[in-house]
Amino acid sequence: METPTNLQYTSNDEWILVEDDLGTIGITDYAQDQLSDIVFVEIVAFEGDELGQGETVAIVESVKAAADIYMPVSGTVVEINEELADQPEVVNEDPYGAAWLLKIELSDPGELDDLLDAEAYQNLERDH
Amino acid sequence: MTKSNVQPTIFELSAPGRKGVQFPKSDVPTADLPKDFLREELPLPELSEHEVIRHFTNLSQLNHSVDNGFYPLGSCTMKYNPKINEETARLPGFAQIHPLQPAITVQGALGLMYETQKWLGEISGFDAVTLQPAAGAHGELTGVLIIRAYHRARGDEKRVKMLVPDSAHGTNPASSSMSGLEMVELPSDERGNVDLEALKAECDDTLAGLMITNPNTLGLFDENIHEVCQLVHEAGGLVYGDGANMNALLGIHRPGDSGIDVMHFNLHKTFSTPHGGGGPGSGPVGVTAELAEFLPFPQVAMTKEETEETLPFYDLITPKQSIGRVKAFHGHFGMVVRAFTYMLTLGKNGLRAVSEYAVLNANYLQALVKDTYHIPHERLCMHEFVAQGHWEDAPGIRALDISKRLMDFGFHPPTNYFPLIIPEALMIEPTETETKDTLDAFAETLLKIAEEARTDPEKLHNAPHRTPFGRLDEVKAAKELILRTQLPEGYGED
Numbered sequence: 194m195e196t197p198t199n200l201q202y203t204s205n206d207e208w209i210l211v212e213d214d215l216g217t218i219g220i221t222d223y224a225q226d227q228l229s230d231i232v233f234v235e236i237v238a239f240e241g242d243e244l245g246q247g248e249t250v251a252i253v254e255s256v257k258a259a260a261d262i263y264m265p266v267s268g269t270v271v272e273i274n275e276e277l278a279d280q281p282e283v284v285n286e287d288p289y290g291a292a293w294l295l296k297i298e299l300s301d302p303g304e305l306d307d308l309l310d311a312e313a314y315q316n317l318e319r320d321h
Numbered sequence: 322m323t324k325s326n327v328q329p330t331i332f333e334l335s336a337p338g339r340k341g342v343q344f345p346k347s348d349v350p351t352a353d354l355p356k357d358f359l360r361e362e363l364p365l366p367e368l369s370e371h372e373v374i375r376h377f378t379n380l381s382q383l384n385h386s387v388d389n390g391f392y393p394l395g396s397c398t399m400k401y402n403p404k405i406n407e408e409t410a411r412l413p414g415f416a417q418i419h420p421l422q423p424a425i426t427v428q429g430a431l432g433l434m435y436e437t438q439k440w441l442g443e444i445s446g447f448d449a450v451t452l453q454p455a456a457g458a459h460g461e462l463t464g465v466l467i468i469r470a471y472h473r474a475r476g477d478e479k480r481v482k483m484l485v486p487d488s489a490h491g492t493n494p495a496s497s498s499m500s501g502l503e504m505v506e507l508p509s510d511e512r513g514n515v516d517l518e519a520l521k522a523e524c525d526d527t528l529a530g531l532m533i534t535n536p537n538t539l540g541l542f543d544e545n546i547h548e549v550c551q552l553v554h555e556a557g558g559l560v561y562g563d564g565a566n567m568n569a570l571l572g573i574h575r576p577g578d579s580g581i582d583v584m585h586f587n588l589h590k591t592f593s594t595p596h597g598g599g600g601p602g603s604g605p606v607g608v609t610a611e612l613a614e615f616l617p618f619p620q621v622a623m624t625k626e627e628t629e630e631t632l633p634f635y636d637l638i639t640p641k642q643s644i645g646r647v648k649a650f651h652g653h654f655g656m657v658v659r660a661f662t663y664m665l666t667l668g669k670n671g672l673r674a675v676s677e678y679a680v681l682n683a684n685y686l687q688a689l690v691k692d693t694y695h696i697p698h699e700r701l702c703m704h705e706f707v708a709q710g711h712w713e714d715a716p717g718i719r720a721l722d723i724s725k726r727l728m729d730f731g732f733h734p735p736t737n738y739f740p741l742i743i744p745e746a747l748m749i750e751p752t753e754t755e756t757k758d759t760l761d762a763f764a765e766t767l768l769k770i771a772e773e774a775r776t777d778p779e780k781l782h783n784a785p786h787r788t789p790f791g792r793l794d795e796v797k798a799a800k801e802l803i804l805r806t807q808l809p810e811g812y813g814e815d
Contacts, residue, residue: 227744230796232800233799254799256795256796257721271545
């Protein structure tokens with residue numbers, strides 16, 4: 194399972210890439226593997242939305258289950274990945290690249306301290 | 322994909338000019354209908370009677386049901402449906418009446434509904450019961466609407482929060498959301514019970530209630546059920562019980578006695594009415610005396626008691642602060658007749674034996690497989706248990722592969738990937754009606770599949786092999802919805 198070291202993670206299996214005040218958000222390799230074949234991605238946030246940490250931004254549905262995706266940190270949505278609606282399988286193929294969900298402008302970078310680094314994320318206790 | 326058993330559709334079997342029925346010549350004048358309302362053509366399939374019979378008989382034999390095999394679909398209680406239920410439901414006094422008939426002409430049907438309300442109440446510890454809801458989730462919605470109505474009637478408008486443990490049935494969050502409440506999920510503790518500390522943290526004056534499934538979807542009885550109910554009550558909330566797992570409790574534990582205020586029953590699980598394609602469900606709801614006035618209307622009541630000279634009289638009544646009607650007429654009355662028959666057939670001791678055997682069978686099966694399949698919460702289970710369909714030394718194999726392979730041996734797969742809190746979950750519910758031989762055969766097959774997972778994983782990946790269709794493309798099925806029959810090319814053209 195890949196866990197790039199330049200990203201930060203939540204225990205709910207979201208990742209965020211931070212470049213200055215801009216954050217790019219997606220779901221992890223582990224999450225896509227657990228969900229298995231993804232058939233729908235619905236981003237429920239819109240450009241310009243100001244969302245708090247933990248608010249739902251997307252719903253990802255696989256042949257097994259549907260999962261809510263949450264904001265890792267607070268911010269304003271500046272761009273959403275519209276390609277995913279037509280090509281949800283990209284989340285399985287390239288979770289850290291083409292399958293980014295949305296980009297946000299961070300409103301409280303201090304919240305990044307709540308997140309996990311790659312090593313801490315890998316060491317999370319899992320049932321398997 | 323094996324194609325040997327694939328049935329052509331009835332449209333593909335059609336040939337112009339074939340007939341199953343000869344209509345007599347019309348003996349009424351032809352009506353002159355406006356042209357706009359008439360079709361140009363109506364391409365119904367044309368077949369002889371025996372072709373129609375063969376087609377549907379063959380299709381019916383491709384089905385898996387409790388009548389032809391083991392069906393351990395966790396949470397669904399796919400028990401055998403005794404055939405006597407079908408006979409009583411077809412008695413003319415029940416089958417050939419109309420819901421708008423005057424009460425005096427349907428006293429038998431109303432009496433049966435009245436008794437069923439009373440018996441369900443007695444079994445579960447509730448003071449009043451409605452038979453209206455169409456099935457389990459509809460019962461949940463009815464129950465949550467009753468909880469909301471209760472708070473509103475007291476002017477307590479700020480109670481909008483409904484707690485739902487992560488081991489609850491998947492419909493619980495939907496039912497509370499549909500009722501306009503905000504759902505907050507509660508975690509389970511390491512024994513699979515509701516986490517009491519997390520519950521305490523949510524107990525404030527915005528609490529509308531808590532929806533608990535007990536035994537929960539892990540097949541575990543919440544060891545702190547009294548304390549859970551007490552905490553919610555102290556905060557001013559009410560407790561909803563999801564009675565879908567009532568098959569573990571008959572004659573042993575009454576949810577109303579542990580502090581639950583509202584609960585639905587699934588007649589199509591616990592009380593042996595058909596579940597799934599075999600018929601509609603039925604989800605009666607029981608409540609405490611305090612909530613009885615909020616029940617949907619109509620309720621069946623005994624409006625005149627029996628005397629030495631006269632029979633009792635049953636009629637329909639409207640509870641004082643009723644939430645309204647939730648279903649046309651009287652719910653699924655035919656199912657109520659079947660459930661009543663089941664209770665009458667088994668009696669008090671028989672119903673208790675149902676739950677004793679359901680729990681015994683599940684524990685027996687769990688004991689047979691637990692050394693091979695990881696059981697995350699290894700406790701005495703109730704009527705079902707959750708195993709994991711995944712091993713570290715067989716990384717490519719998942720619960721789905723095991724489920725598909727079980728079909729090759731004539732077993733319906735267990736529920737998989739639920740509950741969500743257990744990765745690769747296989748939720749197994751044998752029910753009380755299975756023999757030790759069946760349980761042994763099923764366990765033996767599960768062990769064999771575990772071995773195949775190591776020695777021949779490809780066989781599992783490609784399973785099932787012995788069904789009319791092999792592994793279906795679930796991604797395609799989810800993404801490319803084709804919901805109408807695709808007529809053969811050229812069909813219906815002259």
